Amino acid sequence: DIQMTQSPSFVSASVGDTVTITCRASQDINNYLAWFQQKPGKAPKLLLYGASGLQGGVPSRFRGGGLGTEFTLIIDSLQPEDFATYYCQQINSFLPNTFGGGTKVEIK
């Protein structure tokens, strides 16, 4: 199966900071990547689709990019409601839709 490796697994940040999360695929997935946010006790929520497409209703401080095997999620000006765990997922329907291991963003 395809492997999705996220880094870091944990980040401590303050309100107003910019946070960058990286996701690496074990093989070329073009731009078939999604980013999710999950808060404790809740189902995940889609943030970005196709590596950089912002899902409706998601604030523009969430930005995504990348192609092939390297992808990034950038959160500009971190807000209190952004403290959560973030996951990337490979979304090419011809391959297993593997998730990355997750990145927990905590308040410093």
Next chain:
Amino acid sequence: EGQLVESGGGLVKPGGSLRLSCAASGFTFNNAWMHWVRQAPGKGLEWIGHIKSKANGGTTEYAAPVKGRFTISRDDSKSTLYLQINNLKTEDTAIYYCSTLGRTDIWGQGTTVTVSS
């Protein structure tokens, strides 16, 4: 607005079987590719597999760790998705979510499966 409601979780002994259900409403279920995702306690998300819409062949794909023990099926007449889990192992203990994934991004609330003797 679309909604998914899972049911069927519970406490099961190792080696047992369980069938989870996911009832859909508020969207065109028979057109949707449906997925199961699980999350073990304190761990990350794990994609289990999906079933395509009948129009796309209705075929299934599974993650390597669950192939052979997990079976996904659907009943479009009932707008319901199923996950049959056989030969349950302690490592199958998790919250099981059904989801449309994709841009529609509809998730259920999850159903908890606990495998313990």
